[in-house]
Amino acid sequence: MSGNEPRWTQTWLGGVRAAGVDLGYPGERLGLPEHGSGAVAGWGRRIAGLVIDWMICTWVVVQLVLRMNPAESPWAPVVVFAIQYILLVGFMGQTFGHRLAGIRVAAMDGGSPRLVPVLARTVLLCLAVPALIWDRDHRGLHDRASNTVVVRM
Helix, strand or coil: CCCCCCCHHHHHHCCCCCCCCCCCCCCHHHCCCCCCCCCECCHHHHHHHHHHHHHHHHHHHHHHHCCCCCCCCCHHHHHHHHHHHHHHHHHHCCCHHHHHHCEEEEECCCCCCCHHHHHHHHHHHHHCHHHHCECCCCCEHHHHHHCEEEEEC
């Protein structure tokens, strides 16, 4: 084995990119730009938006709705999260956390997501696991099921 050839483990541990396959940038096969407005949102922005939304929902449960400890009723923040997500994404295309992170949910046809796909997307997002399985365009199973993509504003 010469010094320039990758070790055999580098081709399967590093994925297809390590094997020299060019897959393009996230969103290229969807017709989205590589950078700027309309580009696929990165994981940092998506996680930041989710954390902000989760903090808001937990605060609502603790301070306004139930005046309870979220540890005693762990599903209460999830219910508040689902309600705010359905309402805000369904009617505005983004949550408070999305807005602060500079991202929004878009339908694959370029418009705003419809209410029924947002319902499906929200249920899958609340289950968490579908959001952790994604494709090369950074679309989780919840995005694929609802025919949406999260893009930069």
